[in-house]
Amino acid sequence: MQMPEPDAAIIARKRDIVAKLKTILPATSVVDSEEGCRAYDADGLSAYRQLPLVVVLPETVEQVAAIMRYCHGEGIKIVPRGSGTSLSGGALPLADAVLMAMGKFNRILDVDYDNRCVVAQPGVTNLAITHAVESEGFYYAPDPSSQIACSVGGNVAENSGGVHCLKYGLTTNNLLGIEMVTIEGEVLRLGGKHLDAGDYDLLGVMTGSEGLLGVVTEVTLRILQSPATRRALLVGFDDTAAAASAVGDIIAAGIIPAGMEMMDSLAINAAEDFVHAGYPRAAAALLIIELDGPEIEVDALIERVAALVNTAGASSIKISTSEDERMLFWAGGKSAFPAVGRISPDYLCMDGTIPRRALPDMMVRMASLSQTYGLRVANVFHAGDGNLHPLILFDANQPDELQRAEDFGADILRACVEMGGVLTGEHGVGVEKRDLMPIQFSEDDLKQQQRLKCAFDANHLLNPGKVFPELHRCAELGRLHVHHGKMPHPDLPRF
Amino acid sequence: MTADHPDNLNEMLSVIADAMADGTPLSVSGCASKSDWGYAIADARPVSVDRWAGIIDYQPDELILTVRAGTPMTEINKTLANKNQMLGFEPPDPSVLFAKTDISNKGSIGGVLATNSSGSRRLTAGAARDFLLGFEAASGRGERFRSGGKVVKNVTGYDLSKLICGSFGTLAIMDELTLKTLPRPEVSKSVLIPATDLAAAVRHIAAILATPHEPSAAAILPSDIVALASLDSSLDSSLDYGQMLAVIRFEGFAISVNDRVNAVLSLYPDGDSIDDAASQTLWQAIGNTALLADAAGDIWKLSCAPSAAPSVINALPDEWPLRYYADWAGGLLWLDVPTGDVTGTILRQALADHGGGFAQLIRDSGNTRSLVPPFQPLSSPQMALHKRIKAAFDPKGILNPGRMHHAI
Numbered sequence: 069m070q071m072p073e074p075d076a077a078i079i080a081r082k083r084d085i086v087a088k089l090k091t092i093l094p095a096t097s098v099v100d101s102e103e104g105c106r107a108y109d110a111d112g113l114s115a116y117r118q119l120p121l122v123v124v125l126p127e128t129v130e131q132v133a134a135i136m137r138y139c140h141g142e143g144i145k146i147v148p149r150g151s152g153t154s155l156s157g158g159a160l161p162l163a164d165a166v167l168m169a170m171g172k173f174n175r176i177l178d179v180d181y182d183n184r185c186v187v188a189q190p191g192v193t194n195l196a197i198t199h200a201v202e203s204e205g206f207y208y209a210p211d212p213s214s215q216i217a218c219s220v221g222g223n224v225a226e227n228s229g230g231v232h233c234l235k236y237g238l239t240t241n242n243l244l245g246i247e248m249v250t251i252e253g254e255v256l257r258l259g260g261k262h263l264d265a266g267d268y269d270l271l272g273v274m275t276g277s278e279g280l281l282g283v284v285t286e287v288t289l290r291i292l293q294s295p296a297t298r299r300a301l302l303v304g305f306d307d308t309a310a311a312a313s314a315v316g317d318i319i320a321a322g323i324i325p326a327g328m329e330m331m332d333s334l335a336i337n338a339a340e341d342f343v344h345a346g347y348p349r350a351a352a353a354l355l356i357i358e359l360d361g362p363e364i365e366v367d368a369l370i371e372r373v374a375a376l377v378n379t380a381g382a383s384s385i386k387i388s389t390s391e392d393e394r395m396l397f398w399a400g401g402k403s404a405f406p407a408v409g410r411i412s413p414d415y416l417c418m419d420g421t422i423p424r425r426a427l428p429d430m431m432v433r434m435a436s437l438s439q440t441y442g443l444r445v446a447n448v449f450h451a452g453d454g455n456l457h458p459l460i461l462f463d464a465n466q467p468d469e470l471q472r473a474e475d476f477g478a479d480i481l482r483a484c485v486e487m488g489g490v491l492t493g494e495h496g497v498g499v500e501k502r503d504l505m506p507i508q509f510s511e512d513d514l515k516q517q518q519r520l521k522c523a524f525d526a527n528h529l530l531n532p533g534k535v536f537p538e539l540h541r542c543a544e545l546g547r548l549h550v551h552h553g554k555m556p557h558p559d560l561p562r563f
Numbered sequence: 564m565t566a567d568h569p570d571n572l573n574e575m576l577s578v579i580a581d582a583m584a585d586g587t588p589l590s591v592s593g594c595a596s597k598s599d600w601g602y603a604i605a606d607a608r609p610v611s612v613d614r615w616a617g618i619i620d621y622q623p624d625e626l627i628l629t630v631r632a633g634t635p636m637t638e639i640n641k642t643l644a645n646k647n648q649m650l651g652f653e654p655p656d657p658s659v660l661f662a663k664t665d666i667s668n669k670g671s672i673g674g675v676l677a678t679n680s681s682g683s684r685r686l687t688a689g690a691a692r693d694f695l696l697g698f699e700a701a702s703g704r705g706e707r708f709r710s711g712g713k714v715v716k717n718v719t720g721y722d723l724s725k726l727i728c729g730s731f732g733t734l735a736i737m738d739e740l741t742l743k744t745l746p747r748p749e750v751s752k753s754v755l756i757p758a759t760d761l762a763a764a765v766r767h768i769a770a771i772l773a774t775p776h777e778p779s780a781a782a783i784l785p786s787d788i789v790a791l792a793s794l795d796s797s798l799d800s801s802l803d804y805g806q807m808l809a810v811i812r813f814e815g816f817a818i819s820v821n822d823r824v825n826a827v828l829s830l831y832p833d834g835d836s837i838d839d840a841a842s843q844t845l846w847q848a849i850g851n852t853a854l855l856a857d858a859a860g861d862i863w864k865l866s867c868a869p870s871a872a873p874s875v876i877n878a879l880p881d882e883w884p885l886r887y888y889a890d891w892a893g894g895l896l897w898l899d900v901p902t903g904d905v906t907g908t909i910l911r912q913a914l915a916d917h918g919g920g921f922a923q924l925i926r927d928s929g930n931t932r933s934l935v936p937p938f939q940p941l942s943s944p945q946m947a948l949h950k951r952i953k954a955a956f957d958p959k960g961i962l963n964p965g966r967m968h969h970a971i
Contacts, residue, residue: 183868229716261867272722277722423622454716492719516708
């Protein structure tokens with residue numbers, strides 16, 4: 069992975085930069101020792117590591133603004149970081165950049181049941197939002213698997229999803245407002261406790277922008293009343309195509325389950341060895357289907373779903389009769405990653421999305437790629453929305469296995485796009501999928517996205533080297549090309 | 564000037580190139596059903612995407628619909644209804660509010676998205692912007708570009724779908740659009756609860772939203788508006804319709820809806836419920852702003868924190884011949900207020916004093932929009948950012964310049 073060439077002049081000025089940052093922040097909030105910086109050298113994509121120039125730990129919006137103003141004025145790059153759980157390298161440090169870690173922004177500011185929202189600082193963890201409101205029966209819907217550790221600010225940057233997004237949406241659908249600081253150090257408030265501000269939807273643009281457009285310093289999140297009941301089905305199939313079409317049948321019948329997870333044979337057996345949840349070991353595919361809502365509705369629909377999967381050719385059906393049993397059904401799915409970790413020294417977790425009807429073709433393709441690369445792959449799949457999580461098993465101690473695993477992963481993502489899907493459903497592009505962007509987007513598509521970046525950050529100081537495979541200078545991106553020989557005002561000098 | 568009707572995106576790129584060459588702005592429309600919303604575009608060449616109509620792909624079991632931007636809403640609604648699906652954000656029918664003698668239609672999907680028009684289910688299901696998954700468009704640079712995808716879960720690149728929704732055609736001209744669809748509920752019923760005043764009504768709704776009974780929409784109708792809804796003729800009820808009502812809608816499978824309606828009525832013994840047909844008629848009137856369609860004054864739309872609605876309404880001058888009702892649990896206020904610029908200033912001040920929000924002039928019965936900005940004015944750093952974004956997509960200011968704000 070090629071990162072932008074570090075600016076030697078900035079690195080040479082480290083001592084001055086640290087001294088200046090210590091006038092903005094308490095000295096203890098500026099980490100410049102190699103030992104101190106080591107704790108920040110990677111995020112959840114730990115194959116990539118880089119020591120930052122310096123780490124800053126601001127705790128007020130004024131401090132964030134002052135750091136941004138200073139860095140903007142001096143041409144120093146900034147990499148924002150939440151809890152560092154990104155699986156795509158979104159918070160990977162740069163050798164010549166200030167790493168801005170938002171962990172000290174850790175307070176919930178306002179729990180507002182009248183307006184069904186929580187105002188929190190960005191370093192608060194995802195799960196802490198639910199914990200703050202569950203006594204009144206509320207919860208925060210987006211539930212990325214890292215929710216115990218990941219921060220809500222990071223969730224905004226990555227537009228995090230989770231198991232329940234088909235029914236409840238991603239972060240972008242559950243975010244009412246933010247306070248953010250621009251690279252110039254300007255503080256902006258977007259949205260709030262009201263809906264739909266009526267100007268350009270900058271809140272929507274910021275969500276999922278992977279730290280390239282601004283630093284979030286406060287979030288306003290929509291909370292929902294918890295459903296009265298949750299029940300789950302565990303359904304085995306002898307054939308992946310039948311499992312995929314069962315999912316389609318359920319949705320076509322007008323039922324939107326709260327969650328629908330699919331696992332393939334390797335994942336089923338790894339999980340069963342690990343948690344003994346009673347999974348059907350012989351099945352080619354396993355569906356975990358969860359319904360939530362009023363009790364009378366869930367009880368009625370669970371029978372309907374059972375009938376649908378039966379007609380679709382299920383080889384085994386279990387319906388949860390208690391909360392413990394429901395949790396047990398999920399235990400395997402939720403522990404799929406550590407379970408696979410037990411059967412392989414290392415694994416890479418991919419994250420593409422395909423139209424669900426392409427799933428049988430994709431399984432065939434993956435099996436053939438698995439042979440080509442000589443590496444096993446286990447599949448965990450958010451079946452309702454077509455979000456694949458192939459886990460590629462490899463051993464980093466074997467020469468070239470990491471490279472082979474990465475090439476395998478890239479081929480899977482190419483296949484996702486070829487089958488009508490996308491490179492990433494919920495993990496983000498970061499550095500991991502950066503160089504694959506031209507598979508999904510044309511040069512004009514990518515340039516238009518980068519022009520938006522230029523509107524926020526004309527000098528590419530915020531998180532450069534992420535998302536876009538090529539950094540174009542903003543002046544170059546702004547240039548108009550000649551259309552059909554008709555350049556407006558051809559006599560005027562330009563740039 | 565007669566409108567251009569390019570047949571396809573390539574022809575539109577030519578139209579844009581011509582406009583860039585001679586500096587003539589384009590006034591872009593679909594069905595032109597909402598053309599009175601915002602500023603008129605001065606000295607512009609009209610261009611319409613009304614020929615870009617048709618369903619490209621519809622996969623009901625994947626909840627995916629791909630259409631061209633000029634496709635009439637009537638066609639989309641019919642196609643989805645055939646598979647028992649719908650657009651979850653309940654796009655309003657603008658023909659009631661914007662009825663004109665020469666144009667009376669229900670709009671195009673491109674127009675719905677360009678104006679981010681969402682109806683009553685916005686409270687629980689999201690806005691138009693939450694349902695656009697990807698698009699292809701022509702920028703004001705005369706270039707074709709794509710964003711997003713054709714799957715429901717995707718975080719690849721910036722979410723330009725959000726930006727394009729509600730940008731009123733000022734950034735790009737949308738062509739192919741991919742939307743998320745939802746199953747159409749089997750049944751819809753509503754509970755009507757009498758309220759002594761707006762504050763009490765907002766409290767009733769907040770209390771019901773804090774139960775697991777999952778309402779899909781919640782409105783508040785003052786007694787004069789209840790009278791317009793001609794509810795009493797549509798049902799046999801013991802409820803007194805001479806008072807303010809909180810109206811809470813429950814949707815879904817029949818067995819569940821009946822159960823939830825009964826559960827809520829047991830909490831509010833003085834309430835009553837209306838059945839599917841009456842409920843649907845009432846919510847169409849609420850969502851389409853039909854209840855204020857005969858307004859003599861200007862129609863404004865205010866968005867505020869739901870709990871702030873009573874304070875905002877109380878802050879308005881007593882002498883105004885004010886008519887209003889609330890949707891989105893109190894968070895959306897529709898007002899029929901005296902025409903003129905003073906009104907806008909007062910409305911915006913009332914919002915600023917009570918937690919913020921926005922006030923938009925939707926229908927101008929006089930000359931108001933020449934006196935007061937129809938869209939909520941932006942702070943100067945926000946406007947600076949808006950201008951830079953406009954320039955990133957439309958550097959020559961060719962596309963609908965000034966439709967929202969003079970500077971963009």
